[in-house]
Amino acid sequence: MSSELRLLKPGTYFMMGNIACAEAALIAGCEFYAGYPITPSNEIAEHMSRRMPQLGRHFIQMEDEIGSIVAVLGASAAGVKAMTATSGPGFSLMMETIGLSAMLELPCVIIDVQRAGPSTGIPTFVGQGDVMQARWGSHGDYELVVYAPSAVQEFFDLTIEAFNTSEWLRIPVVVLSDEVVGHMYGRLVVPEYDKIKIVNRKRYNGPKDQYLPYSCEALVPPFVAAGDGYRIHMTGLTHDERGYPSLEIEDSHKLIDRLVMKVRKNSKHLWKYETLYADDADVVVVTFGITARSTEEAVKRARAEGLKVGMIKLLTLWPFPEDPVKIASQYARRLLVAEINMGQLIHPVREVAECPVAGINYPVGYAPPPEYILDGIRAAV
Amino acid sequence: MRWDIRWAGFGGQGVIRAGEILGRAAVKQGLDSAMRPMYGPEKTGGWSRADVVISDEQIIFPLIVNPDILVAMSQDGMNRDGSSLKKDGLLLIDGELVKDVKCYPKKIYSVEATKIADSLGRRIVANIVMLGAFSKAFGIVSEDILLQTIIETFPKAVELNKTAFKLGKENVREVEI
Numbered sequence: 001m002s003s004e005l006r007l008l009k010p011g012t013y014f015m016m017g018n019i020a021c022a023e024a025a026l027i028a029g030c031e032f033y034a035g036y037p038i039t040p041s042n043e044i045a046e047h048m049s050r051r052m053p054q055l056g057r058h059f060i061q062m063e064d065e066i067g068s069i070v071a072v073l074g075a076s077a078a079g080v081k082a083m084t085a086t087s088g089p090g091f092s093l094m095m096e097t098i099g100l101s102a103m104l105e106l107p108c109v110i111i112d113v114q115r116a117g118p119s120t121g122i123p124t125f126v127g128q129g130d131v132m133q134a135r136w137g138s139h140g141d142y143e144l145v146v147y148a149p150s151a152v153q154e155f156f157d158l159t160i161e162a163f164n165t166s167e168w169l170r171i172p173v174v175v176l177s178d179e180v181v182g183h184m185y186g187r188l189v190v191p192e193y194d195k196i197k198i199v200n201r202k203r204y205n206g207p208k209d210q211y212l213p214y215s216c217e218a219l220v221p222p223f224v225a226a227g228d229g230y231r232i233h234m235t236g237l238t239h240d241e242r243g244y245p246s247l248e249i250e251d252s253h254k255l256i257d258r259l260v261m262k263v264r265k266n267s268k269h270l271w272k273y274e275t276l277y278a279d280d281a282d283v284v285v286v287t288f289g290i291t292a293r294s295t296e297e298a299v300k301r302a303r304a305e306g307l308k309v310g311m312i313k314l315l316t317l318w319p320f321p322e323d324p325v326k327i328a329s330q331y332a333r334r335l336l337v338a339e340i341n342m343g344q345l346i347h348p349v350r351e352v353a354e355c356p357v358a359g360i361n362y363p364v365g366y367a368p369p370p371e372y373i374l375d376g377i378r379a380a381v
Numbered sequence: 382m383r384w385d386i387r388w389a390g391f392g393g394q395g396v397i398r399a400g401e402i403l404g405r406a407a408v409k410q411g412l413d414s415a416m417r418p419m420y421g422p423e424k425t426g427g428w429s430r431a432d433v434v435i436s437d438e439q440i441i442f443p444l445i446v447n448p449d450i451l452v453a454m455s456q457d458g459m460n461r462d463g464s465s466l467k468k469d470g471l472l473l474i475d476g477e478l479v480k481d482v483k484c485y486p487k488k489i490y491s492v493e494a495t496k497i498a499d500s501l502g503r504r505i506v507a508n509i510v511m512l513g514a515f516s517k518a519f520g521i522v523s524e525d526i527l528l529q530t531i532i533e534t535f536p537k538a539v540e541l542n543k544t545a546f547k548l549g550k551e552n553v554r555e556v557e558i
Contacts, residue, residue, distance in 0.1 A: 014405035014414060124420060151443075184443060185401055185416040187408050297442035369446045 005054050013188045017149070017181045018043035018085075020156040020188050021111060025083055026051060027190075028163035029198060030109070032075035032082040034060045034068040036090060039123040040179040041113035044085040065090035069097040069110070076106040077234065079225030081163055085111035088130055089120060092137070098172050099138030102259060104234050105214070105221070107166035107201060111159070111175045113182040114289075116364040126179035127364035128289055128340040132347075134174045135318045141256050143263035145270055146174045146318040150292040152186035158272075158315065164199035165270065169262050170220050176317060178340070180290040180367050204230070212241040216254050219262040263319055272315035273324050277303060281310030283380050284328040285360070286349050287338040288314040290367045295338050298373035307381050320348040329353040334380050336360050338373055383436040384521055387448035387465065389458030393425040394495075395508030396454055398534075400431025402512060406522045406530040407435040415443030428461060435521055450519060451486070453479050454494065454511060473518055475511070476556070485558075490518040492553040498545060506538075506545040513549020524550075 008023040015023075022044045025033075033048045035041075045061070052059035058075070062068040068084045075082035086094065091112045101108050116122040117129045134146045145165050149155040158175055166173040204211055204222035211230050215221040224230040233243035238255060240246040263270070276299060278284050287295045292313040302309040310332075312324055329335055335353050337346040338360040346359045360376035362368040386403070390396040397418040404414035415434045421427040432445040447467040453459040453474045463483035466472065472484065476491035492514040498507035509531060516524045531542050 012408065014401075014408040014416075123422060180417060180444070183418055185404055185414075185418075186440075186443065187413055187415075293442050293444075300441065367444055369444070370442055371446075 007055075007193075008190055010190045010192045013190065014185055015152060015188045016043060016183065016185050017152045017155045017177065018113065018183065019047050020152050021085070021159045021175070021177070021182075022047040022051065024156040024159035025109070025163065026055060027193070027196060028160045029081045029200070030057070030083050030163065031080035032058045032072065033084065034062050034071035034075070034082070035084045035086065036062055036065050036068050038065075038087045038090045040115050040182050041085040041087050041111060043182070044111060044113070065093040066097065069094040069108070072108045073097060073101055073104065073106045076101075076108050077104070077226045079223070079228070081107070081167065083109040083111065085113065087113050087115045087123070088117045088127070091130060091133065095133070095137040098144070099140060099142055100236050101172040102138070102142035102144060103236050105170040105259075107170050108172050109159070109162045109166055109175065110172060111177060114176065114178040122365055124179065125365040126290060126340060126367055128178055128291065129344070129364060130176060131317060131339070131341065131344040134176050141260055143260050144172050144174065144318065145169070145263065145316065146176050147272070147315060148176045148288040148317050149181055149315070150289050150313060151181065152184060152188050154315065155181055156188055156190070160196060160198070161272075164197060167199045167201040168220070169266065170201060170223065171263065176289070178289045213243045214239060214241045214255065216241060216258055219258055219265065267319040268323070270316055270319055271321035271323070273321050274313045274315070275324060275328075276311045276313070278310035278312055278324075278328050279331070280308060281328070281331070282308040282333050283310075283336060283377060284332045285309070285311045285336045285338050285373065285377065286314065286325060286345065287311065288317060288345065291338045291340055291362070294368050294370050295373050297370035298377060301370065301374055302377050307377065309377050309381070314345075317345065320352075322352045325349055326352045326354065329355045334358065336376060336380055338362075338368070338376070340364055340367065383434065383438070383440070384450065385445040385448045386433040386435065386450045386452065387445055387462055388431040388433065388452045388454070389462040390429055390454030391457055392420055392423065392427045392429040394429065394454050395505065396429050396452075396458075397431045399508040399512055400433045402530050402534055403515070403522060403527070404433050404435070406527040409530060410523055410526050412437055412522075413440045415440050417444055428457065430458070430462065451484070452511060452515060454507070455479065456481060459483055471519065473511070473515060473553075475507070489556050489558055490514065490553050491556045492549055494549065497548050497552060501541060501545060501548075503541060506541060509542050509545040510549035513546035514553035515549075516546075517550040517553050
C-alpha cells in the first residue's frame with residue numbers, strides 16, 4: 001500500500017495549518033467532506049479532494065456554501081463524521097443550517113478560516129471578526145462549541161477535538177481559525193495513534209418499537225442512522241421525543257432546555273485555555289488565535305521590563321471560559337482583550353470580570369506586532 | 382538565536398516554495414521554524430512574499446516585522462520590502478532583476494538566479510539557485526539537509542535541482558554597496 005493511501009504517520013512535520021487541519025480530520029475519522037472554495041480556507045478543500053478518494057472516503061465540491069453544509073448534515077444523518085471548511089462570506093451563508101444541525105442534533109464540524117471583513121473584505125489577509133457570528137449567527141436558542149487555534153499544532157489538535165465534541169454532544173462544532181494560522185507553516189508533531197483520543201457518537205441498538213430519536217432521558221439521546229431500519233423523523237420544527245412536530249409548550253421546553261443544557265452543563269469540560277503569569281499580574285491580557293502569539297511575546301517583554309503582566313489564551317471561545325477570566329479579574333487591576341476586530345470577545349469578558357476591562361483592538365488585515373500589544377499594556381499598567 | 386528571513390518576489394518565481402523548503406530543512410535539523418506566505422488576490426505575476434523564522438528556541442511570535450535577511454528576487458519585491466530590512470541587515474538579490482537597491486544593508490550578495498535557471502532550460506528552478514546562494518552566503522541551515530529537503534520536495538527532478546543548487550552556491554558574490 002502506498003504511503004499516500006494511509007493516514008499521516010506519527011512523526012514531526014513542517015506543515016501548513018490548513019493541511020494539518022485536513023490531515024487531523026482524516027485521523028479523527030471524517031468520512032465526508034462537502035465544500036465550496038474560498039480563500040483563505042482553500043488548501044483544506046484542495047487537500048481533502050486528493051486525500052479523501054485515496055482513503056476511499058467522499059469529497060464533493062458543491063454549488064455553494066449552503067449546499068455544502070446541507071450535504072454535510074445529510075452525511076451525518078447517515079451516520080458518518082462529516083465536515084466543511086469556509087471563510088467569512090461562506091460562513092454567513094451557512095448560518096441557517098448551523099441552527100438546523102443543532103435542532104436535528106446532527107454532529108458536524110465547520111472550519112472557518114477567518115479573513116478580513118466585512119463582506120468580501122481582503123480575502124488573503126487576516127481578521128478575527130467572526131467571534132460573535134460563530135456563537136450567535138443562527139436564529140433561536142441553541143448552543144454550540146467554538147475552538148480557536150493559535151498555531152499549526154493547535155489547529156491539528158483542535159480539529160480532532162472538534163470531531164470528538166460534536167460526536168459526544170451531537171452538536172455543530174466550529175473551529176475558528178484565521179488566515180495566518182491557516183496559511184502559516186509550522187512544526188507539527190503527530191503523536192502515536194493510540195495516544196489520540198477518538199470519540200464516536202453513542203448508538204442505540206435496543207428494540208425498534210421503543211426507540212425515541214429525541215428522548216429526553218439523557219441530555220444527549222443515542223443515535224441511529226437513516227437506513228438502520230428504525231423509524232426516524234427529522235424536522236427543524238419544534239418536535240417531541242419521537243421527532244414529530246409539536247405545538248405543546250411542554251415539548252418545546254424539554255427540547256430547548258436539552259439543546260442548551262447539554263453544552264452549558266458540560267462547560268467546564270469544554271473550556272480549554274492556557275495561562276501565563278496570570279496569578280500575580282496587575283494586568284492580564286485575554287486573547288486567542290494569532291493575536292495570542294503577539295501577546296505572548298509582548299507579555300514576556302513586559303515582564304523583562306518589570307511590569308507585572310500576564311495572559312490567558314483561550315482555545316475554547318464558546319462556551320466562554322468564565323472561571324479563569326473571573327479569577328484573574330479578582331487579582332488584577334485591569335483586564336485587556338486583544339483581538340483583530342473592533343471589539344467582540346471583550347463583551348463576554350466584561351460580563352464576568354470584576355475589574356475594569358479595555359480592548360486592544362487592531363484593524364483587520366494584519367496581525368498586531370508585539371510592540372502594538374506592548375504599547376497597550378504600558379498604557380494600562 | 383532567531384533569524385527573521387524575508388523572501389520577496391512575484392508570484393511564479395517560487396519564493397513561497399523556497400521559504401517552505403528552508404523552514405522544513407530547519408525543522409529537520411532540530412530547529413524551530415515558521416513560514417508565513419503572503420500574496421495578493423492574484424497569484425502568478427502578483428506580489429508574493431515568504432517570511433521564514435528560524436530559531437534554536439521555540440518560536441513565540443511567528444511573524445516578521447523587520448527581517449535580518451532580505452532575499453529580493455525582483456525589483457518590485459525590493460521596492461515593496463527593502464525599507465523593512467533591519468539596520469545592518471543582510472541582503473541577497475537576483476543581480477539581473479534587481480538593479481536599484483532601496484535599503485542600506487551591512488552586506489549585499491548577488492546571484493543572477495533567473496539567468497542561471499534559464500541557462501538550465503528551466504526558469505522554474507530560479508528559487509533553487511537562490512537557495513544555493515542563500516546557503517553559501519548565510520548558512521543557518523546545514524547545506525546537506527537543505528539539499529536533501531530540496532530532493533525530497535521534487536523527487537522527479539533530482540539532477541536538475543542539484544545542478545541549480547550547486548550553481549547558486551558557485552555564483553553568489555558579495556558586491557559593493
